[in-house]
Amino acid sequence: MQLSREDLLKAYRDMRTIREFEDRVHDEFAKGGIPGFVHLYAGEEASGVGVCMNLDDRDKIASTHRGHGHCIAKGCDPKGMMKEIYGKRDGLCGGKGGSMHIADLSRGMMGANGIVGGGPPLVCGAALTAKTLKTGGVAVAFVGDGGSNQGTTLESFNLARVWDLPVVFVVEDNGYAESTASAWSVGGSQKKRAEAFGMPGTEVDGHDFFAVYDAARQAVEFARSGDGPSLIHVKLDRHYGHFEGDAMTYRADGEVDRLRQERDALQIFRTKVSEAKLLEIDQLDEIDAEVKELIDQAVAEAETAPPPTEADLLTDVYVSY
Amino acid sequence: MQLSREDLLKAYRDMRTIREFEDRVHDEFAKGGIPGFVHLYAGEEASGVGVCMNLDDRDKIASTHRGHGHCIAKGCDPKGMMKEIYGKRDGLCGGKGGSMHIADLSRGMMGANGIVGGGPPLVCGAALTAKTLKTGGVAVAFVGDGGSNQGTTLESFNLARVWDLPVVFVVEDNGYAESTASAWSVGGSQKKRAEAFGMPGTEVDGHDFFAVYDAARQAVEFARSGDGPSLIHVKLDRHYGHFEGDAMTYRADGEVDRLRQERDALQIFRTKVSEAKLLEIDQLDEIDAEVKELIDQAVAEAETAPPPTEADLLTDVYVSY
């Protein structure tokens, strides 16, 4: 265990922030307050946070369409995020990106991506920058199980290997790509694929923050010390539908209830740290209250924040034109 | 050994036809008689012929930019091919395709392809047709070592697996993609990649017709009996440059001379069949003479054949428009 009390508190706070953020977006979407396609990360918190706890300001991540959790884990401002999701002018992307393109390059978060498999090539580039400019940085590509079958992802495995890039591929396997089971769509296995391209691969329980954290620590150290890319196959679950509005008819009866009870990353974390006497439940409850307050504020501010103005339509296309 | 005398004679004739065809195209290109980009298959004969000897009229292949050998092995008419490479109206493709798009769908040859990695998805489609219409056919994708890193190829591995398609992927690894060594560009290994996507993979010596033939027989039977895709990694060499005009500065001194002497597929075949008393050298020499005559005629006819006419420019774009 290499994590300090502060680290543990931060990990929990980040995971709780993600959960609260997503639960709240779910509710507000249902009420009609949020436009567009929204994909929620609730249930997958231990992955984003377990990985990003190993990263610092030199490091970059690229996300998927399911990007809110990665944003929060990499240090983006939840209020700016909420405003973005509401399409407001002060949102992280000025309201032009929305949930699907939420990003903050100043935090090393290279964007959610509307294109499945869009991120891995970009991450190879971020890693190339780190390698070329000798910044010591590493770059992490989050990919879904569905995205693991995209050619862009598979090419990136090989490119990262032959260019010896400081990359970590994190395959977040939540069992489904939309309604299609990963058990069907993924031939072979993620770990074997990694190895077949010449890099180490591991599998971890993505409900267990500590398991993810440890695997990511090793992978990040591997990359940072110049040993090249590796892959982590994280098995986890999503609490909501593919996107908001999905009736989830493809899931088993009671599946979601069961996993919420039996495999909830936050609950598992609480039990572990309190049983090991690393943190007290009171402290965690306090964080819960603080986070709730933060997200309440974020929603309240987002609701009343001004939208973009007509002039904004034409700006930000080019640096100069 | 399941090959009859006739089979062996046919195998040798096909390999010799490819060799003679390519050597001759090399000479004629140097003299300026042939336009465009031309990629020669000389040296790789045992692969195309060893594979295609296992195929029949139900079966389809898709080739690479280095397509002449696959054409001949799949039964395309060398005279029509030569005319095509000369850009003549009676060429296999009416002079509109040339070397890089040489094809004969009526022979199950779905085309050379100017796009590296273009063929594997197409082959999945041909296999899907066979499976859907229950023709009993299988489909073979030839891919180079360079092409094995293209996302289209890697996606096709997975698609063929999850759709359980009767496909054989044949990775023809001649050590280079243009001037870049496969030892560098291919992370991991072909066999492991196949296995990592859930299909069998084997490695064979591509200078040895019998080794290729045996591996292909198994793979084709596997596919035909409904067991799905598999991959054969064929190691071989090309006798000429990447394309005609390539000075091959990236190859070792004497490399080509050495492999022509030590690893020549035709020579190895001759030695094997004569030592095993399966065929007589005389018979083979006779074939050599016949093939030479055929190719002489092919060139002579191609040289004098009429080019396409102005009206041909506008035809064959659509079935109806």
Add this chain to the structure above:
Amino acid sequence: MSKKSFRQAINEALAQEMRRDPTVIVMGEDNAGGMGAPGEDDAWGGVLGVTKGLMPEFGRERVLDTPISESAFIGAAVGAAATGLRPVAELMFVDFMGVCFDQIFNQAGKFKYMFGGKAVTPLVVRTMFGAGFRAASQHSQCLYPIFTHIPGLKVVIPSSPYEAKGLMIQAIRDDDPVIFLEHKVLYDDEEEVPDEPYTIPFGEANLTREGSDVTIVAFGRMVPFSNQVADKLEKEGISCTVVDPRTTSPLDTDTILECVADTGRLVVVDEASPRCNMATDISALVAQEAFGALKAPIKMVTPPHTPVPFAPQLEDLYIPTPEKIEAAVRAVAGA
């Protein structure tokens, strides 16, 4: 004849053609849905339900779910088309063409020519396009000018449920590769649509309004917008012809030129990005072939040269509206 939505019209076209011709198959991500999953088997019927119900009737052999591997499965559709099937492959959003365009434009679109005529590739690529869904920059594009640019492809843009059904049946029966673009905002539009199969030929424009002052050429969702404008202006004495070309490739140039010859004024309405788009294509055609008939400058109504923004306020400003079309028509009518 009964009221059907745009979505139902396409679904019915697919079902009827699958019944008629056993070589017609459908494939795409979640086109049946639920593949390998514990819940409902026919779970989605495509992300917006267009193929719902096909799998129960035709089985998973003819309604294939796919991994997220557009190059491989669109390419497989191309290869299947070239070897005896008539696949209808769904590229969920046309915005995803960037991961599979090669199989469409260099393979499907060129087989026939490259192979000297000795190939047929009866492929349909169904795909969703257009803004208005708050779906942001990578899920709202039109991109049909790109497909129209490519020789060897046919490009179809239905503007109503009736059009959608007839054009889809034609697309499936057609022997060339067809890109079939479905405007996502139109899916719930309804109108009377025959229950029987019927085809609408390609390259024949539909005059949804006939008038004498101004010709409006429009595509997809811009057709109903243009009809609105025509109806409104009719009352004020500005009489418009509205031309829905239905297919951008082949393009019914004769009808467009005839209408311009009659009216002498042209407005082209195109939801696609403004550079090298269908508005420029048709304007250029007319400037070359019917210059003498023109009484006023041609006007193009398009979005600005920007990606599609997410914020609803911005997206509404981005999309050409009836108001902008009306202003353009008034401008040329007054010129």
Add this chain to the structure above:
Amino acid sequence: MSKKSFRQAINEALAQEMRRDPTVIVMGEDNAGGMGAPGEDDAWGGVLGVTKGLMPEFGRERVLDTPISESAFIGAAVGAAATGLRPVAELMFVDFMGVCFDQIFNQAGKFKYMFGGKAVTPLVVRTMFGAGFRAASQHSQCLYPIFTHIPGLKVVIPSSPYEAKGLMIQAIRDDDPVIFLEHKVLYDDEEEVPDEPYTIPFGEANLTREGSDVTIVAFGRMVPFSNQVADKLEKEGISCTVVDPRTTSPLDTDTILECVADTGRLVVVDEASPRCNMATDISALVAQEAFGALKAPIKMVTPPHTPVPFAPQLEDLYIPTPEKIEAAVRAVAGA
């Protein structure tokens, strides 16, 4: 100043910028060449030798060979550009865009807008285009109309060695993603080119000929063809302006409109496929903005709507020639 080929001009631009700015890197298939091979290390310098010699000077850290994985390495260039490098990535032939277009049009081209302005992506994609090499349908296309269609991309088409050097240096220094198109048939063209670095700004057309009767707008290899025609017709008393826009995006619309205002007649010459191409783009611009100045129909000179054929006789018929340009100019001049 010394005579340099188009190929040398680009090579020199790359070398000079790499010397000036350590964040400039070059990547592409065989851009150094010989990676991992037993023979010469700087084996190819790109398939036609444009990057030859860069690796010996700058090392393999700054001149990267790549696997044949265009999505991954073009995407890596995009990601590198967004994080602090100035990559010049080679897409060997523009025809290969179909396997990597997403990273160009949905990622590089949209980052700035989607991220609310908080991204710069100073990327150059160098790529070869054009017919005339007997390279058949998949190695001879132009395709720049497709890139021009996409907001967020800049598109550059140099027509001579001088233009190539100045535009390449500008492209590298430019903070937006730039598609830089090199006509393969021009590589051996030579002219006097300054030895020092210099830039040619984007969006400023070059008038290679100035005349009073007809405006010819042309791109790439069509510029020298148009110059030939102008020189020939000058002697017969038909005086032409030849406009080389140099960049299709941004496009110097002002200069084009001024020239048309002066001459009243327009011929647009475009080697790209005829539908939704630059010929239509410019014709439409003029039909909308300078209609009153036009004394004759606009004429477009383009190839037919077919793939590029292999046979030399057919390819020669396919490509717009000085003869065809001349005929078009005579037609509008006489009208």
